[in-house]
Amino acid sequence: MILVSSCLLGLDTRYNGKNNSNDLLIEYSCYGKFIPICPEQLGGLSTPREPSEIIGGTGKDVMMGYCKILNCKGEDVTEQYVKGAKEVIKIIKMFPVKAAILKQKSPSCGSKRIYDGCFKGKIRDGEGVAAYILRENNIPIYSEEDINRELLEELIFNKI
């Protein structure tokens, strides 16, 4: 099984109530190997919701208690993000998950880049909270920027 950010599969889970629909992922969803996850919803945040960013750190810093996640109104939503990441770990213990395909730049799902915490659309290197905790649990992580037919077929048809 492969965890996939639900917004990439066309589910309207984004902060603004929309999605990041990815045609290739939707095409390959017919094989029944994808588990859609939205860590922010799993953590109890509503949809739509205010956009949030990690302030002065990365997902690892959040999980270590070194920094917080605030929404654009300045409200602390760290607890919900941490809860969402922990719920994702419950899922990988329930199912034979061998990889995750996560939306880049999200404070939860970003695997290489995230917003920098200034709410000005700027990006920094680093991973989100759910991506960090999945990587720590030895789940290989890809983003929508990494995937192509060859990789999806390798993942879906057990070549990896």
Ligand code: SF4
């Ligand atoms: S938390 Fe992840 S799955 Fe949910 S909307 Fe954001 S990027 Fe998509």
